[in-house]
Amino acid sequence: MATGWRENWRERGADLADGFGQMAARLAGSTLRLGVTGLRRSGKTVFLTSLLDNLLLQGRLPFLDAVAQGRFIGARLLPQSPDSRIPRFDYEGHRAALTGPEPAWPSPTSALSEIRIALRYRPDGLVRRRLSGVATLNLEILDYPGEWLLDLPMLGQDFAVWSAMTLDLCRTQPRRGLAGPWLAALEATDPAGPGDESAARHLAGLYTDFLLAARTHDVGLSLLQPGRFLEPGDMAGAPVLTFCPLPGAAPHAAGSLGALMAARFEGYKEKVVRRFFRDHFARIDRQIVLVDLLSALNAGAPGIADLQRSLTTTLESFRHGRTGWLDWLGGARVDKVLFAATKADHVAAPQHEALAGLLDELLAERRRQMQFDGAAMGTLALASVKCTDSVITRHQGRDLACVQGILRGRKDETVIFPGELPASLLGIGDDVADRFGFAEFRPRPGLGRDGRGLPNIRLDQALQFLIGDRLA
Incomplete structure (x- = not known):
């Protein structure tokens, strides 16, 4: 009881410090922490690279x-x-x-990194312009494996609740087929038996194998916990x-396998998940949520449901x-959130509005809650690096809006519908192969050679929403 009391007060003290620090930074107007939120393959690294490139080169940002x-x-x-424990985001690499002789997408993020960029501007208002002449906004941005983000919901669960939820998911396809060896081992395991280290490692290994198989499955499963099992860093x-996860009700008797697993679950929450959130996400000011909706659509209803x-x-x-004068008492808050459907260049330009609308539909319930809480929100379809062109093709007497680019694994340009x-x-069912198939494209040769920044779609509109008011 005393330990829990002390922990609650430590968290309360951290909340007060975060909130006060955020309020002070906003009053000073000098620093903004941008949270780039996204699951695996949502395009966080490419987004951040293009954002930095266009700001540094003052490139393709006409709507900022x-x-x-x-x-x-x-x-x-x-x-x-x-x-100094956090590596610098490798913008140059x-x-x-993206711009080399054989352009390729950056390797998936496997560890934490961050970067800071200073933006110099002339204030728009007459008073501020006379007082300061020139102002500076420092942006702090974090990159991390998308798998780690999925651990955050675990903070509100105990081992029994998390186990029951995970096992329920694993009773449905396609998880059930992928988790066969692990589920079979669970059937032969008594959670009330001795807390044997070799048994724990064996079960954890089989469970990790299941998570790895689920990550590469055609359905593109998203809810795979714990994320560090996939990207341990x-x-x-x-x-x-x-x-x-283990079946059965908790608590387990001291010294049992169930007690050992539960203790490690709690240790993971406190030493890994809570620390990650506290050190990096609990203090962000603005947030962009990147969503690879096209891959989920390719997977049909199961992929959409898992992503949602x-x-x-x-x-x-x-x-x-929104943060008011006294809201810092409750800790830092995110006052602006932009939802962005990524890889918008993989569909023709006339469909971009529909893509943003589908993202709004996917997150409608959560958006309503955030709107009630007072956060400003926006939605758009975005391509951090544009690698296709929209073209019209005549087929069987009908004009089709197609895309032209270099498909993954090929060398030459291809036009596809x-x-x-x-x-x-x-109404999206499990079988969508005959309705649409959104392909993967490679970066085109020659990106960035004109010195104007990496080509993109609506990156400037995203920046205007996220930081435009702080550059006014």
Whole structure:
């Protein structure tokens, strides 16, 4: 009881510090922490690379007011933050991958990194312009494996609740087929038996194999926990990653396998998940949520349902709403959230509005709650790096809106008709192969050679929503 009391007060103290720090930073107007939120393959690394590139080169940002009005002076990457434990985001390496002789998408993120960039501008208001002449906004941005984000809902669960939820999911396809060896081992395991280390490692290994298989399945399953089992980073082999869901009611007797697994689950929450959230996400000011909706549509109803469940439960972990004079007492809050459907260039331009509308539908329930809490919200279809063109092709007397680009695994340009986006997510069945198939494209040769920043779709509109008011 005393330990829990002390922990609650420590968390309350941290909330007060976060909230006060956020309020002070906003009053000073000098720093903004941008949270780039997204699951695996949503395009966080490409988004961040393109954002930095276009700000540094003052490139393709016509709808960012500070640029359009000639008030944007320039940008410069800042030295790494005082926390030397976090590597710097490899902007130069990722840009080189996109713009090299054989352009390729950056490798998936497997560890934490961050970067800071200073934006110099002339204030728009007469009073501020006379007082300061030139102002600076420092952006702090984090990159991380999307798998880690899915651990946040675990903070509100105990081992029994998490186990029951995970096992329920594993009783439905396609998880049931992929989890066969692990489920069979569970059948032969008594959670009330001795807490044997070798048994724990064996079960955790089988469970990890299931998660890895689920990550690469055609359905594109999203809700795969714990995320560190898939991307352990510097924690590979640590005992805190040696547990798995178990059947049966808790609590388990001391010394039992169930008690061992439950203790490691709690240790994972406190030492890994809570620390990650506290150090990096609990203090963000603005948030962009990147969503690969096209891949989920390719998977049909199961993919859509899994993506919706993953995003909804994850977003519940954040504090959304406007910050008033006394709101810092409750901790830092996110006052603006932009939802972005990524890879918009994989469908023809006339369908971009429909893509944004489907994303609104997918997150309608969570959006209503965030709106009630007072957060400003926006939605758009985005391509961080544009790698196709929209073209019209005549086929059997009908004009089709197609896309032209280099398909993954090919060398030459191809024109394809991926199908038309549905008017609604309602009624999408399991079999969608005959309705649409959104393909993957490679970056085109010659990206960035004109020195104007990486080509994109609506990156400037995203920046205007997220930081435009802070550059006014």
